[in-house]
Amino acid sequence: MSTTRPHVVIVGGGFAGLWATRALANDDVRITLIDRQNHHLFQPLLYQVATAGLSAPDIAAPLRHILRAQGNVEVRLGEVTGLDTQARTVSLRDGGTLGESPLHYDYLVLASGATHAYFGHDEWAGDAPGLKTLDDALAIRRRLLLAFERAEACDDPDERAAWLSFAVVGGGPTGVELAGTLAEIARHTLKREFRRIDPSQARVRLIEAGPRVLASFPQSLSAKAQRQLGKLGVEVVTGAPVSAIDAHGYTLDHGGQGTVFVPARTVLWAAGVAASGLGALLGNQRDRAGRVLVEPDLSVPGRPEIFVAGDLASVQQDGKPVPGVAPAAKQMGAQVAHAIRARLAGQAATPFRYRDFGNLATIGRMAAVVDLHGFKLSGLLAWWFWLLVHVMFLIGFRNRLIVMINWGWAYWSYQRHARIILGGGSARATEPSD
Structure with missing residues (x-):
């Protein structure tokens, strides 16, 4: 894999991270996709696994298998432990080993999702x-x-x-x-x-x-x-x-x-949910749930080479927050790919606009x-x-x-x-x- 192409590091293999990765399949970039798990999870059906209706492999698929035909991407199993926005590097804990050489990036996408929030308890x-x-x-x-x-x-x-x-x-x-x-x-x-x-x-x-x-x-x-x-x-x-x-x-x-x-x-x-702790490593302003406040094109203020998508991003539209749902995360992933493509072409990216198709909920x-x-x-x-x-x-x-x-x-x-x-x-x- 050539090292002269712009390097895009994407953290998180959920909806936002995976959709950004796939949207860049035909671009002249090399991508490193990092996740703590080796699989993409279809979270809307997670409760079916918890209640014994489905098995784990029914709603998950290995990231390497999903991306096997995409030649410009490398999948890394590991956990991000540090960011150096000045040097543009990401530090990893990979398989329990410390002290690896940090990954250098030209563009960074943070899409590490959310965790549980117990409101101070x-x-x-x-x-x-x-x-x-x-x-x-x-x-x-x-x-x-x-x-x-x-x-x-x-x-x-x-x-x-x-x-x-x-x-x-x-x-x-x-x-x-x-x-x-x-x-x-x-x-x-x-x-x-x-x-x-x-x-x-x-x-x-x-x-x-x-x-x-x-x-x-x-x-x-x-x-x-x-x-x-x-x-x-x-x-x-x-x-x-x-x-x-x-x-x-x-x-x-x-x-x-x-x-x-x-x-x-x-x-x-x-x-309740709270954004993953990865947003705190940026040092930028976050909302009460820990989500990173972003620019209209989902880049980080003052850091046009860094993007935040999915549940980690705090996005307002028409006076209301964009919900933390799968369709929004997918659309953010596609938006990030568009913005990176625009940066490479020396153009301005269009602002993100969430298309809300509605709400669904099953009861039984x-x-x-x-x-x-x-x-x-x-x-x-x-x-x-x-x-x-x-x-x-x-x-x-x-x-x-x-x-x-x-x-x-x-x-x-x-x-x-x-x-x-x-x-x-x-x-x-x-x-x-x-």
């Missing part, structure tokens, strides 16, 4: 895991399946009830999808599989601090989503933020009515809501539309085929093929720490 993370990676999904799956096993083995009625009490904190799309699917597992998938407990008696709660679930959707669809959740057996609690979480349960703050502790051995976090079997800028759907038709869109957006024919087969089987049988408890420490992981 990071101590909750161990007892209320979030869902951002495949490791997160597999850990949550262990917790969910082991909770039913612990309940089956428990003789004390109160303790058994605590094991059968599940709470999802956060009423956005991820929280709604997790809660609805968990209710389906308890009421249908596990039917007749236990002898001492009735899984359908599990209590599934969705907790939202705001006045309604799916706040980014029109109020009419939000109300329909809440009714559909109720039909699935999910108890929706709004207007009551969680004020404490430990291994034994959570505390709800009802304002003037006081606080209530609810015993529950499984609490899942879907309430044959239940979803769709908002396409005034065209609203809910129920069965919305569910079929949601299925079609997500299958089409998956990378690779194999992934699409496998997901369609698994969803078809689950539709007719209510079964989830990935209900295997993995991990030697999984049993201990659900025990209270006291």
Whole structure:
């Protein structure tokens, strides 16, 4: 690979980083794509892995395989530990070794995504895991399946009830999808599989601090989503933020009515995200969530050779922030490639403009809501539309085929093929720490 061509270093193999890489396939540049994982993950279906509907390879693909035909890109497995914007170098920790020669870049793209945000209560993370990676999904799956096993083995009625009490904190799309699917597992998938407990008696709660679930959707669809959740057996609690979480349960703050502790051995976090820590290495201005404030073409102020895209970028459009969703990240990746191409040609890049195609959220079997800028759907038709869109957006024919087969089987049988408890420490992981 020639070293005389401009070197573009892209950090992050998610939607933004991968789309930027692919958009530069025909340009006379050499690209180094860096990621801590060796795969691209289709995050919108991550909850399906967490709830045993899909296996990890169904929604992920190796980066090297995706980019195997793109001759101007090299994939590096490693973690960025430092940036020197003056020398234009990136320091890496690669495979546990330190002290490598830093990578020099002509253009740098930071697209390292986001992580969980606990609003100043990071101590909750161990007892209320979030869902951002495949490791997160597999850990949550262990917790969910082991909770039913612990309940089956428990003789004390109160303790058994605590094991059968599940709470999802956060009423956005991820929280709604997790809660609805968990209710389906308890009421249908596990039917007749236990002898001492009735899984359908599990209590599934969705907790939202705001006045309604799916706040980014029109109020009419939000109300329909809440009714559909109720039909699935999910108890929706709004207007009551969680004020404490430990291994034994959570505390709800009802304002003037006081606080209530609810015993529950499984609490899942879907309430907030924060940008990855990589943005702090730049030293530029960031917003409250840690996202880097960028120029209209997504470059960093004062650093036209550095771009930020995806969940790490703070972008305002028409007085509102661009949402941290997959379509926005893909469009940002394409924009960055356009801006680099313009720089190489000595031209000015056009500003980024997000095209919002609407919002989708599935609630459970044959239940979803769709908002396409005034065209609203809910129920069965919305569910079929949601299925079609997500299958089409998956990378690779194999992934699409496998997901369609698994969803078809689950539709007719209510079964989830990935209900295997993995991990030697999984049993201990659900025990209270006291």
